[in-house]
Amino acid sequence: MSSPLSQTTITPHTQQPLVTRQYPSVAELDAAIRKASDAQKQWAAVRLDERISIGTKFMDEFRKMGEEIPMELTIQMGRPVSQVPGEVRGFLDRADYMLRIASSSLQDISLADTDKPGFKRYIKRVPLGVVLVIAPWNFPYLVSINSVLPAIVAGNAVLLKPSPQTPLTAERFAAALILAGVPKDVIQVLHLSPSLTTHVVQHPSVDFVSFTGSVSGGHAVEKAAVDAPGFKGVALELGGKDPAYVRGDADLDYTVAELVDGAYFNSGQSCCAVERIYVHESVFDSFVTRFVDIVKKYKLGDPTLPVTNLGPVVSVASAERIRKQVSDAVNAGAKALIPEDFFPVAKAGTAYVAPQVLINVNHSMDVMMEESFGPVVGIQKVSSDGEAVRLMNDSPYGLTASIWTNAADSVESESAFLEMVDQLNTGTVFLNRCDYLDPALAWTGVKDSGRGVSLSKFGYDQLTRAKSVHMKIKTS
Numbered sequence: 001m002s003s004p005l006s007q008t009t010i011t012p013h014t015q016q017p018l019v020t021r022q023y024p025s026v027a028e029l030d031a032a033i034r035k036a037s038d039a040q041k042q043w044a045a046v047r048l049d050e051r052i053s054i055g056t057k058f059m060d061e062f063r064k065m066g067e068e069i070p071m072e073l074t075i076q077m078g079r080p081v082s083q084v085p086g087e088v089r090g091f092l093d094r095a096d097y098m099l100r101i102a103s104s105s106l107q108d109i110s111l112a113d114t115d116k117p118g119f120k121r122y123i124k125r126v127p128l129g130v131v132l133v134i135a136p137w138n139f140p141y142l143v144s145i146n147s148v149l150p151a152i153v154a155g156n157a158v159l160l161k162p163s164p165q166t167p168l169t170a171e172r173f174a175a176a177l178i179l180a181g182v183p184k185d186v187i188q189v190l191h192l193s194p195s196l197t198t199h200v201v202q203h204p205s206v207d208f209v210s211f212t213g214s215v216s217g218g219h220a221v222e223k224a225a226v227d228a229p230g231f232k233g234v235a236l237e238l239g240g241k242d243p244a245y246v247r248g249d250a251d252l253d254y255t256v257a258e259l260v261d262g263a264y265f266n267s268g269q270s271c272c273a274v275e276r277i278y279v280h281e282s283v284f285d286s287f288v289t290r291f292v293d294i295v296k297k298y299k300l301g302d303p304t305l306p307v308t309n310l311g312p313v314v315s316v317a318s319a320e321r322i323r324k325q326v327s328d329a330v331n332a333g334a335k336a337l338i339p340e341d342f343f344p345v346a347k348a349g350t351a352y353v354a355p356q357v358l359i360n361v362n363h364s365m366d367v368m369m370e371e372s373f374g375p376v377v378g379i380q381k382v383s384s385d386g387e388a389v390r391l392m393n394d395s396p397y398g399l400t401a402s403i404w405t406n407a408a409d410s411v412e413s414e415s416a417f418l419e420m421v422d423q424l425n426t427g428t429v430f431l432n433r434c435d436y437l438d439p440a441l442a443w444t445g446v447k448d449s450g451r452g453v454s455l456s457k458f459g460y461d462q463l464t465r466a467k468s469v470h471m472k473i474k475t476s
Helices: 026-044 048-064 069-077 081-100 102-106 140-153 167-180 194-202 215-227 252-268 284-295 316-331 385-393 411-423 456-462
Strands: 006-010 017-022 119-127 130-134 157-161 187-189 208-212 233-237 242-246 274-280 356-359 376-382 400-404 428-431 464-472
Touching: 017 167, 026 119, 026 130, 026 157, 026 187, 026 194, 048 081, 048 102, 048 140, 048 167, 069 081, 069 140, 069 167, 081 102, 081 140, 102 140, 102 456, 130 140, 130 194, 140 157, 140 167, 140 208, 140 456, 157 167, 157 194, 167 187, 194 215, 208 215, 215 233, 242 252, 242 385, 252 274, 252 284, 252 376, 252 400, 274 284, 274 385, 284 356, 284 376, 316 356, 316 376, 376 385, 385 411, 411 428, 456 464
Parallel strands: 130 157, 130 208, 157 187, 208 233, 242 274, 242 400, 274 376, 356 376, 400 428
Antiparallel strands: 006 017, 119 464
16 A cells, blocks of 8 residues: 555544645655754854844744734634634743753853862763654644754754644744744754654654654654664653542632633643542532533634634544543443533534533543543542542553642641652642643653653753763873
C-alpha cells in the first residue's frame, strides 16, 4: 500500500475540508534537515543576548497577528472562539518568562570559589543541535512554545511538525520567528506522514526529539529513536487521567466551579484536564448536586459563535470513542446524571459530545482508568484522605493531581495537604487550583504520562548539554 502524499484538515463542527498540505519527498526532507544542521552552527555562534533580543521581537510580531488567530484556530480544532484569546495570552506569558530566565539559565557556571591556585574550571551550556518538535492539536500554541522558543534561544535549530489538525498554527509561529530575525533554516515547519516522521526521528543529524501527544504516539517515537543509529535524546509529554480530591472542609462554592471548568474547558481535551474526582463522603451529595447544576448551564454548539462556551471534540471518531466509554460505564453500573436529550446538538455521527457526569463509578471501569480526552468526569465517594490518595495513585498515569481544602485557614488542613504531596505519584500537585501550567515550575510527568521536563530553568537544561572546561594555568 502506498503512503499518502498529503494531509487534509477537517473542521470539527462542519466536517468540511479546510486546508491541504503536501508531504515532502524523502530527498526534500533530507535537504531540509541538512539546511537546519548547517544553519544551526551559525545560529549557535550568535551571542546569547542577541538571540534573546530576537525572541522579544518575536513576541511583538506574534501580537500583531492576534486578531486573526482566534477564528483561525477555532475552525481548525473546534474550541469556542471566545476562549482562544486565553491560549494566546498564555503563549505570550510563557514566552516572556522563558526569555527573562534565558540569560541566567544558559550562562556559564563558574567554579572559581573552589578552584585551586593555578586552575580555572567552569561548565558551559551548549545547544544540542537540531531539535524535532512534534506538537499536538489541542493547545498547539501553548504546548509548542514550551520547547520551540527555548530551543531556539539556546542556539538550536528547530524542525516543527504540527498536528494535521492544526497546520496553520505552526506556520504562523514560524512566520513570526522569521519576521523577528530567526534565520529561515533555523525554524522550519514540516508537514509529515507517520512514516516520514519516523524518518526524521531516526535521521543522524537530528539530535533531540520533543513529542507531545498520546501514549501510543509516545511509544512509536521512543521505538523509532531506540532503533536509530547512536543515542538520541527524547522528551515525551503524554496523556493524563488527572484526579482531584475534595476534602470535607473544602469551600464548595469555590471548589465546584473550579473543578467544572478544569474538567470541561476545551471539551476536556487537555492532558491535564480533571477526569476523575474523589469527594469526601461528608460533602459528596452537596458537591454532586452543585456540580451538575453548573454543567447544565453550558452552551454546547457552533464554536464560531460568541455565546458558545463548549464546542465539539476534534473528530467524529473521537466523539464515538468518548460515547462508548460512557456507555460502557453505565452498563457496568455507573449512573449518568445528564439526560441524553439535555444537549440536543450532541448526536451520533457528529463531533458534538454532551458533557456528562457519572457517579457510582469505580476503578473497574475504563472511564476511571483510561484517558477520556472529552467532556466526561467520574465522581467517586471516599471516606478518608488515605483512601483518596490510594485511588489517585491507582492509575497508569501521573501528570497532575489537585487537592481542595481550606488549607489557608487551617494548620491541620495545610499539614494534611503537604503529607499528601509527598504521597502522590505525579509531576505536579495543586492546592485549590487545577489544569494550569506555571512557566516558573517544571512541567513533567511520571509513569505513562511521559518523561522529561519543559518550562522553568530545567526546560533549558533539557535542550542543552553540559560542557566542562578545565584549565591548568601555566605559571613561570
